[in-house]
Amino acid sequence: xxxxxxxxxxxxxxxxxxxxxxxxxxxxxxxxxxxxxxxxxxxxxxxxxxxxxxxxxxxxxxxxxxxxxxxxxxxxxxxxxxxxxxxxxxxxxxxxxxxxxxxxxxxxxxxxxxxxxxxxxxxxxxxxxxxxxxxxxxxxxxxxxxxxxxxxxxxxxxxxxxxxxxxxxxxxxxxxxxxxxxxxxxxxxxxxxxxxxxxxxxxxxxxxxxxxxxxxxxxxxxxxxxxxxxxxxxxxxxxxxxxx
Amino acid sequence: xxxxxxxxxxxxxxxxxxxxxxxxxxxxxxxxxxxxxxxxxxxxxxxxxxxxxxxxxxxxxxxxxxxxxxxxxxxxxxxxxxxxxxxxxxxxxxxxxxxxxxxxxxxxxxxxxxxxxxxxxxxxxxxxxxxxxxxxxxxxxxxxxxxxxxxxxxxxxxxxxxxxxxxxxxxxxxxxxxxxxxxxxxxxxxxxxxxxxxxxxxxxxxxxxxxxxxxxxxxxxxxxxxxxxxxxxxxxxxxxxxxxxxxxxxxxxxxxxxxxxxxxxxxxxxxxxxxxxxxxxxxxxxxxxxxxxxxxxxxxxxxxxxxxxxxxxxxxxxxxxxxxxxxxxxxxxxxxxxxxxxxxxxxxxxxxxxxxxxxxxxxxxxxx
Amino acid sequence: xxxxxxxxxxxxxxxxxxxxxxxxxxxxxxxxxxxxxxxxxxxxxxxxxxxxxxxxxxxxxxxxxxxxxxxxxxxxxxxxxxxxxxxxxxxxxxxxxxxxxxxxxxxxxxxxxxxxxxxxxxxxxxxxxxxxxxxxxxxxxxxxxxxxxxxxxxxxxxxxxxxxxxxxxxxxxxxxxxxxxxxxxxxxxxxxxxxxxxxxxxxxxxxxxxxxxxxxxxxxxxxxxxxxxxxxxxxxxxxxxxxxxxxxxxxxxxxxxxxxxxxxxxxxxxxxxxxxxxxxxxxxxxxxxxxxxxxxxx
Numbered sequence: 001x002x003x004x005x006x007x008x009x010x011x012x013x014x015x016x017x018x019x020x021x022x023x024x025x026x027x028x029x030x031x032x033x034x035x036x037x038x039x040x041x042x043x044x045x046x047x048x049x050x051x052x053x054x055x056x057x058x059x060x061x062x063x064x065x066x067x068x069x070x071x072x073x074x075x076x077x078x079x080x081x082x083x084x085x086x087x088x089x090x091x092x093x094x095x096x097x098x099x100x101x102x103x104x105x106x107x108x109x110x111x112x113x114x115x116x117x118x119x120x121x122x123x124x125x126x127x128x129x130x131x132x133x134x135x136x137x138x139x140x141x142x143x144x145x146x147x148x149x150x151x152x153x154x155x156x157x158x159x160x161x162x163x164x165x166x167x168x169x170x171x172x173x174x175x176x177x178x179x180x181x182x183x184x185x186x187x188x189x190x191x192x193x194x195x196x197x198x199x200x201x202x203x204x205x206x207x208x209x210x211x212x213x214x215x216x217x218x219x220x221x222x223x224x225x226x227x228x229x230x231x232x233x234x235x236x237x238x239x240x241x242x243x244x
Numbered sequence: 245x246x247x248x249x250x251x252x253x254x255x256x257x258x259x260x261x262x263x264x265x266x267x268x269x270x271x272x273x274x275x276x277x278x279x280x281x282x283x284x285x286x287x288x289x290x291x292x293x294x295x296x297x298x299x300x301x302x303x304x305x306x307x308x309x310x311x312x313x314x315x316x317x318x319x320x321x322x323x324x325x326x327x328x329x330x331x332x333x334x335x336x337x338x339x340x341x342x343x344x345x346x347x348x349x350x351x352x353x354x355x356x357x358x359x360x361x362x363x364x365x366x367x368x369x370x371x372x373x374x375x376x377x378x379x380x381x382x383x384x385x386x387x388x389x390x391x392x393x394x395x396x397x398x399x400x401x402x403x404x405x406x407x408x409x410x411x412x413x414x415x416x417x418x419x420x421x422x423x424x425x426x427x428x429x430x431x432x433x434x435x436x437x438x439x440x441x442x443x444x445x446x447x448x449x450x451x452x453x454x455x456x457x458x459x460x461x462x463x464x465x466x467x468x469x470x471x472x473x474x475x476x477x478x479x480x481x482x483x484x485x486x487x488x489x490x491x492x493x494x495x496x497x498x499x500x501x502x503x504x505x506x507x508x509x510x511x512x513x514x515x516x517x518x519x520x521x522x523x524x525x526x527x528x529x530x531x532x533x534x535x536x537x538x539x540x541x542x543x544x545x546x547x548x549x550x551x552x553x554x555x556x557x558x559x560x561x562x563x564x565x566x567x568x569x570x571x572x573x574x575x576x577x578x579x580x581x582x583x584x585x586x587x588x589x590x591x592x593x594x595x596x597x598x599x600x601x602x603x604x605x606x607x608x609x610x611x612x
Numbered sequence: 613x614x615x616x617x618x619x620x621x622x623x624x625x626x627x628x629x630x631x632x633x634x635x636x637x638x639x640x641x642x643x644x645x646x647x648x649x650x651x652x653x654x655x656x657x658x659x660x661x662x663x664x665x666x667x668x669x670x671x672x673x674x675x676x677x678x679x680x681x682x683x684x685x686x687x688x689x690x691x692x693x694x695x696x697x698x699x700x701x702x703x704x705x706x707x708x709x710x711x712x713x714x715x716x717x718x719x720x721x722x723x724x725x726x727x728x729x730x731x732x733x734x735x736x737x738x739x740x741x742x743x744x745x746x747x748x749x750x751x752x753x754x755x756x757x758x759x760x761x762x763x764x765x766x767x768x769x770x771x772x773x774x775x776x777x778x779x780x781x782x783x784x785x786x787x788x789x790x791x792x793x794x795x796x797x798x799x800x801x802x803x804x805x806x807x808x809x810x811x812x813x814x815x816x817x818x819x820x821x822x823x824x825x826x827x828x829x830x831x832x833x834x835x836x837x838x839x840x841x842x843x844x845x846x847x848x849x850x851x852x853x854x855x856x857x858x859x860x861x862x863x864x865x866x867x868x869x870x871x872x873x874x875x876x877x878x879x880x881x882x883x884x885x886x887x888x889x890x891x892x893x894x895x896x897x898x899x900x901x902x903x904x905x906x907x908x909x910x
Contacts, residue, residue, distance in 0.1 A: 039775070040747070040776075041747055042746070042747075139650055140649045140650055167801045168649065168801075169648030169649075169651075169816070170862075170904050170907055170908050174862045174908075177863055178863075181849065182846075185846055195773065195775060195776065198865040201865040202863055202865075233804075236775075246716070250709070250710055251713070251714060253710075254702065257706060258702075445699070446695050449663060449693045450692075450711070451714070454711075455686055455687045456714050609682070610662065
């Protein structure tokens, strides 16, 4: 793996009043890496992620995403990344085709590009018969696979996935991860949060946030060795004491 | 009963903790009353008037001098005969014409009584009324002075005559109008939103699965709004009375009864809306489009019903607010008793019963 | 029997939500409905808590018919819908007091039952529910559902979106409640939680695929699963899928779960194949199946 840094975070902090949501975290993510970003509810994951995708301003610290400063160059940051979350991915009341066209349009793809991409994407996902169906009528798993593809439409350097597989059935969950692998092999960096600890094992490296700080960051293999446990789930349980 | 109190307590927590709700509940009525009240201002300054002095004696000269000395009026011109009145009004130069009768001083001295006619341009009805009041008070002041000196009681009578809008249609319209809007807003919109909010949050599921009976949920939800609406109505009336001199001629109990009746109508409408909408957004849209707009446009609050096209006049009949505005104006301005407004009251009662029956029929003990 | 469900079907408009569902839950049992989103779990809960009417079939909860005796059921069950239905603008204590009041009881009266759980959130009792973390919301919602000492407890996806630590604690709480004699019907999309139930129903697309105890379900699974791993896991998935006799290939934590079609499968052949495809550090071991394996093969 080439060790080209694509995300570089230095002492990044975010404070809401007296509450320190993210406490001076530092880490790096390399090109083509699948980076698992774990933490208990309220550990500060979402806040940290929001700063990295340029929709929340850090209180202090530095973060470069795809070479752009998230504080000063949010426009370029947003252009270089794709984002998909469990809560909002696509418009339920638009068809698959309309959704793709819309999101392609936002990222400034030309009409021909959109047409080309739509065809490719639809055939990859075997959705040929469903292009004109409303996204709302699709099963959740399909929706999530589709929105992952849509997040990749503009060929971003990094994709941020916020609990992309929540509630998805086990088989589709695997298919989803196979898509992630394939994309990572192409050199796209994947930054993913999840509550499924088995998925943590699929990541190249994993960080675990506890109370606003990164308590551990390593490959799943090394983490398990370090904490002398059998699975990432146990690593997590050991680290993320339930702190409220 | 304990359940009921518990429920109502919870509702009050919701209301007091939501700044938006609090604003709509208490900020809006005050803001609206003030806005309407001061937009239709009570103060006048340097208003142009004309004078037709048919007597031209010492007394009238003294009075005219006094009027001229006041900062309120500016005597734009003197006219010589009644025919000119119409034309000065039409030119828009003056807002009022004062007419002193012939033999003014003679009448005052011999009959102890003389007449001044105040003719005002009532296209701006509030202004017209205010001008008449100011002229009155200047004249009153004047008679008090001469009475003090002569120890006799003289009287200068003023006759007010209004041009163009003899019924003064929009004067004090705004207090009943705003009151109607606020009661509608608070009662119908706020209840429907608060019920649909529970649906959205999923707490309605839990309430349904609890031993609470549906009507207990509904009563629990609307009760706080009945209280708040009554408080609101009181605030509006007090503001109208003390700040803007709105007369309250009629019986206060009748007023309270009719207000509670209308609140009930609005609440039952709110419940009805909540039974057909599943999100706060829908409830809000339905309340605004379905209730607020007709109240503002068709109830006679802003546009007199009598000047609407026939079709709209007919439609306006199904708007509860129209009847309430008629009732409340009759009570406030004319001191009407139930004998006069029983018909309108009955219509409101009928509407309320109808809405309640429909909402009970529509209310679901289950999710669909 | 605490819950008897017979042949329940329900559709919304034309879409079938559940079809011909039948199962029974014994008194004091911890019964799990396991399945992904859209499997029909919530619909079953709503029918059993009398919130929805089934199109077909009948159901009895705590001895009462869900249609005829819906009022009696509403008195005797506790229900925690998905997304934890709490009043966000009320404090922890106010939420609990409210739910106690509408069920005609007080916190003190049934404090014993919720004590274990409530103690953990008590330090934050003046905080608004809206600002609590997922784990705390979940605990508060459970307290609210328990405050009237229900005979049957319905928990619809209580652990969804909650981190593993809180999930673990939650299941420990459920075990303790079960010991107090409460029947619990719980649903979850997390397959690993299935093993914590006494019996489970595996649900997919509105139908029950299997009902049994987790142990039996695993014991009765007849295929051999191999844990496979090499230095390059991404490539491994692709290569295994190209292996002629492959039956299924799924990523499973740090291993790939591989199942072969042929009876005479020899792991050594597979190892040789992988070596030929430039894999190193090859490990192939027989694996213990999990509920998730079984579910995926149904």
